[in-house]
Amino acid sequence: MQSDRHARSGTEAAGGDPTTGRLLDGRYRIGPRIARGGMASVYEATDIRLDRTVAVKIMHPGMGDDEEFAARFVREARAAARLSHPHVVAVYDQGEEDGTVYLAMELIPGHTLRDVIRKEAPMTPSRALALMEPVLSALAAAHRAGLIHRDVKPENVLIADDGRVKVADFGLAKAVSADTQHTATGGVLIGTVSYLAPELVVDGRADARADVYAAGVVLYELLTGSKPHAGDSPIQVAYKHVHEDVPPPSAVAPGIPAYVDALVARATARDRSLRPADAAVLLHQVHRVGQALADGVQDDPELTADLAPMLLHPDTGELVAVDDEVYDGSHDGEVTSPIGILPGRTVERMPAAPARTPAPVPSRPGPPPARPPARRRRWRGPVTLLLLLALVLGVAVGAWWFGWARYTSTPAVLDLTRTAAEKKLDAAGLQMELGGPDHKRLRIDGKVQDMVGQFSETVPVGRVADSDPDPGARILDGGTVTVVLSLGPERYKVPSVKGLTEDQAQDAITGKHLDFGESIGRWSDSIPAGTVLGSDPRAGTVLRPGTAVNIFISKGPKPVEVRDWTGRDADKAQAWFEDRGLVVDRGTEEYDDNVAEGHVISQTPASGTLHRGDTVKLVVSKGPELVEVPGGIIASGVDAARAKLEALGFRVDVQNSDHYLGLGYVYEMDPHSGDMVPRGSTITLFQI
Template structure:
């Protein structure tokens, strides 16, 4: 078939799909230069004139449809004895492929796909076209998630009659999605498409079909007579609003289904907004058993006609029967009626004789305890069905039951227990540095319960008050959603007092201030009678009540003429030179010299890298002396004293990170 060209225009490339009635190829429209899909009927259908005629009519009708969720029909033609349809090419999987690969789909995805199918079918119904073969095989998905409904027209041509041997190959793939009226060969309308879409939704939600069997006939009979397992009995996480749409769409009586696709679409659009709604209950008149009327075939019709002929003969013979024969027949009929009534009464009494018993509530009990409780209440182990699921209850605990207890039920009623496999596991977020309220909101958004969040306070000089220091469990660990999470939150006093550090060395004063949640600011050497390199006074003063992290400036006694700042392990007064030596202290001022003060300030922006500072002085002695050599992390000031003879010139050089940054010239 490859490399074949149809109508001198469509070049066949490769087969991409097919079924019992047709094969689909990817082809190139050489006239327009676009990729298309070509569906070619199998040879056994080409000789059926009635089929070909209906095929053409339906294909022409489908070509009138133009909707973004319907595969466009481009052309219909015939090449030799082969009939074909040219359609839009969709480079994506079928919905059936998606269900096979993923199983049950997420509820949000089911609603989105179903809504797009609804819009496509609503457009078709407006044009008086019924699809009649809605199934996942006929739903294509583009790579961007757009739904494309295909096979309009052909479905009607093939399923115009009921299940027959002649069409067994085509029916086999569709019977699982038939409506009851299609299964018995009745009249089909828009509600048949609604039923089929309900089957598709059921399969997307559960990964299973509502009815299955060994043959197409057995499946069709189940559509007519049997009830399906409701979706929420398979997956309790399905919202009731979504299940209600499926239950209404799959009503056996067309009158109980949605009146049109627009009504079904409206419920789909609202389902996720209001998921918790009462369960849909079929109207009483729609719950009566459907009577399956078989389709009469030609042979059956002939035999029926012959039977009618025989019956006419029998009627003539009845006229010859004597009165006692007629009386005997009446008596026999009465006997049959009486016996039938007695049998029905006996069966009814047997049904009514089943006693009602009290069904207790076993929610919260362990699996074994719940079974024992139900058996004590009169239920057999064979009546107790167990299903598992995640919940906030601990593993092995019954978190739900059906029917709910306590209540009265028939002693033969099946009881379903839903046993917890434990709470779902969640990843612990990193909450370090966020406020307590933000941490709680983050945990609840992640799925943790507010009742399982514990807050403990710890004193911390590094973390601002009210922020999280650490958590237990630690960030990144996998924990159950019902696990207890402990937040360790920094707690600093609202105020603190400047401690008495007067008389302490700089290092001791620094430790005392840090212990009081205070920071050391500017350190200024001053002349004092106190011991050298001890604190003379503080600013703010000792005993002042201040806020935590307040900056405290220190005055340090300098009784040797040294003008450098004392050692500061934090980098704001470290006078140790790179070689390990200390800056040179000036000797006694020369006789007749005059003291001149020079104030040097080096600014450092918050968060900037540390700055290496070196200050050299050239005074009356004419020698360069290094008086400051330290690394600072904040803005720092020094006051240097230069002794100059009258008429002489002195100089102060400031080096930052080894580069000359500033010079001060002083005249004596």
């Protein structure tokens, strides 16, 4: 969707709308409103999950409660998401929160085609066709997918600041099926009245040719700066679409070549059977007209006749461009056709009937006639009859020549090879050119080359899948038949996304006409978090367009919840940490009177979360520190022995021996001199 930074008012951006500032579905931070329609409003928003700016289309409050409107809104997401085309606004996401139904889509900073019309129209035909080409390319992609836009208008054509042209709001698009049609009496008429095809007004039924009609009206508006039909009310405008033709643009903007008028007339024919079958066909005709303009051709009668079929004007006897057959009519000087009364452009003039001069009226009786009156009437009658017969024959021959004889039927070339089709057309006196909406690099005769045509699930590669005109259609002798070759089934390889960011991977996938599925997180010890590990299906897998591709994204190393091993066996602690990918540093050992040898005195960190490759430091106990009990204690005085032992850190306990005499000398000690005991141990002295 479009964001027009210059048009947005300060009040709007300040958040007068209560939706502004809301965090929708826990993902989209809603910003200022940038557009409002009949069903929904569009806001600029930030996707906080992917950190990108998007456009979010939110259904108006209360409409989500109407199941019909809600279902149509959801169909919009599914229909638009099927389209992956550089000139179609991309749809990213669709969801619902507390009754609020929304779409998240591509944001296009810039302006609309309506702004271009205001500033530049009327514009040159070349400029107008250049603007229409990407629009028709987008519609052609939709028509190939079986979708109809139904609301083609300048407001739905977005032009980015960098010049990219994108068609927006496929919200009214519908899959072509009987159960989705609406009639004017029993259903809903969808679309903008200035661009409605007559059949939409009459019975609400539409196919791809309704979009062709709307595109033709937009082209007229680019060329002239005004809409073809105006009225005091929408009903009056709709009535004119049904009962009046779009006038030739040259009537408003003189100097426009006749073949450009013919292009507009063909696209906006009220009888939809006279229009191009879809946007791809109209795009091909636009290319032909664009080439003529580029070559500086001001008048090309053959191209004009090709684009605008023939019709006989009832009053002037002139041929006018309307249809492939010559019709007769008598409606007050205008031209009749199967679709009503149509004005037309003169192509060739038919011979008119010679005027008869009335006989003079005598003022008084004259002499009797030289011959009997009966004989005079017999002479004039046959002559008059011969003149009338000659006139009728001349008109018939002219009509036969201009309406039939110089035309031939297009031969059927479907399913033929290119060479066979060219030979068959050449034998019929026709030229062949290759066309088609798609292109593909193919290996032909051992050489890789770009080939234009269209994808087909049923027609083999290189054979004719379509032709314009259709087989059996009338075409001028020596005319050109556009042959569309089959490119085979439309398939695309899954791109390699390993090592990309999530956004880059999504762009790579959608750039191959595939759909992005979902991101799946996986732990990785070697790949940084946020980097794509791969895809499912794998890179190189050949898929149909629109197939979903998932990606795997690194979540970084898997976290390890640290366990406290203080006071427990250090060997077991080391094995536990190493099993979880952690590095153990137990280079520090200390004596500890309270922790057994080989057990953990302390651990860093003692708790929390680490990742594989991180280090845990263990301080391991060597047990209590041992010292030697000194000698020279036996037979020494008790007081002197106590002082010596306490000076070495021992505690001293004095007791009387079994042989106590009261002399005050050490008779015996425990432990004995030379024994290794923990520092600070108690030594018992037995005195005599």
